[in-house]
Amino acid sequence: MTQRVSPFSIEQIGTTAVRFPSGTPIPSISDASVDPYWKTRTSKAVHVEGVLFWPQDKGPYPGIVVLHERWGLTAPIKDIAIRLACEGYMVLVPNLYGRQGGMVTAHAEVADALAARIQEPDAMQDINSCCEFLNTRDQQKKNVHGVVGMGLGGTLALRFAVQRKRLRAAVSFYGDIALSPTMLKDLVCPVLYHRAEADSAVTDEQIDRLRQAEPASGKTVTIETYPGAPHAFLDPTRKDTYRKDASEAAWESTIRFLGERLQP
Numbered sequence: 001m002t003q004r005v006s007p008f009s010i011e012q013i014g015t016t017a018v019r020f021p022s023g024t025p026i027p028s029i030s031d032a033s034v035d036p037y038w039k040t041r042t043s044k045a046v047h048v049e050g051v052l053f054w055p056q057d058k059g060p061y062p063g064i065v066v067l068h069e070r071w072g073l074t075a076p077i078k079d080i081a082i083r084l085a086c087e088g089y090m091v092l093v094p095n096l097y098g099r100q101g102g103m104v105t106a107h108a109e110v111a112d113a114l115a116a117r118i119q120e121p122d123a124m125q126d127i128n129s130c131c132e133f134l135n136t137r138d139q140q141k142k143n144v145h146g147v148v149g150m151g152l153g154g155t156l157a158l159r160f161a162v163q164r165k166r167l168r169a170a171v172s173f174y175g176d177i178a179l180s181p182t183m184l185k186d187l188v189c190p191v192l193y194h195r196a197e198a199d200s201a202v203t204d205e206q207i208d209r210l211r212q213a214e215p216a217s218g219k220t221v222t223i224e225t226y227p228g229a230p231h232a233f234l235d236p237t238r239k240d241t242y243r244k245d246a247s248e249a250a251w252e253s254t255i256r257f258l259g260e261r262l263q264p
Contacts, residue, residue, distance in 0.1 A: 004252065004255070006083070006086040006087055008055045008086045013056065015053050016052050017049070017050075017051055018049070018050055019050075020047060020133045021046070022045060022047060023125045023128075026129065026133050027136070046098075046099060046126075048095075048098060048129055048130060049102060050130070051073070051078060051093050052090070052137075053081050053092075054085055054090040055086075060139050061088055061089055061090045061139055061141060062090070062146065062168075063092065063135075064089045064090070064091045064147070064148055064258070065091075065093075065094065066092070067148070067152070067156050067157055068093065068149075069150045069152055070112065071104065071105060072096075072097055073093060073095045073102070076236065076237050080150075080234075083251075084258075089262070090140050092130050092133065092134055094126060096156070097114050098126070100114060118152075120156075123156055124159065124163050127147065127156065131143075131166075144262055145164075145168060146261065147160050147167065147169075147170050148254065149172055149175060150174070150175075150232075151175060151232065154172035154194075155176040155178060157172045158170065158172050158175055161188060161191055162183050162188065165188050167188055168261050169190055169257065169258055171193075171257065173250065174195065177193075177209060177210050181213075184209065184213035184217065187217035188219070190261055191213075191222070192224070192253065192254065193221070194253070195223060195225045196233055199229075210223065222257065226246035229243045230243070234246075
């Protein structure tokens with residue numbers, strides 16, 4: 001397989017921590033420039049915290065919201081965001097555990113407890129606010145957004161794909177397909193689902209349900225299956241589950257899918 005050459009190198013990618021209100025209007029850069037107190041003014045709104053990555057060459061670029069696994073906003077998730085930014089995207093990674101203190105953990109029981117405490121309406125509001133925050137950036141193509149999630153984030157990516165009307169693309173790596181056929185009829189964008197064949201948490205029935213969403217919604221649903229691959233096959237830091245061939249194939253498929261929908 002020919003090694004992929006990205007449009008930008010890591011050295012060309014800028015990064016910064018970000019914080020913005022969830023569910024309320026977000027000040028643009030111009031608004032902030034004429035209000036020297038906006039960063040310190042007390043707000044009653046819940047805030048989303050995260051990390052932003054972007055090519056430092058003049059844009060504008062499509063935006064992608066990356067949703068992390070149950071472990072929290074870890075280094076491997078940031079690496080994925082950087083790789084996407086190298087492909088010519090402005091990428092925002094929100095801390096989905098921000099309402100719980102923003103924890104990162106390596107303990108499965110703690111991770112499961114954190115994931116269980118996420119309230120779906122809150123998560124959808126926070127992710128939607130990520131898109132609105134990206135719209136305030138000068139280098140962002142307005143309302144050209146995709147969402148990419150792994151595990152827990154993959155589950156939320158599918159749910160977000162029936163929520164935000166202007167979403168252009170959704171990619172789910174081995175997320176739970178916790179959507180009813182009625183909900184899947186409301187898909188608003190094309191979906192790419194990466195199935196880990198050895199992941200028993202995702203059943204054939206769920207896959208069939210997702211596949212039926214294509215004729216029901218009129219949106220393209222692509223399901224890629226990786227034989228023998230377990231959950232978390234994309235994460236190179238998890239030696240027990242990482243699968244190099246599956247990871248590389250899934251990444252190439254993801255880049256191609258996003259390029260067709262976000263960079264025509």
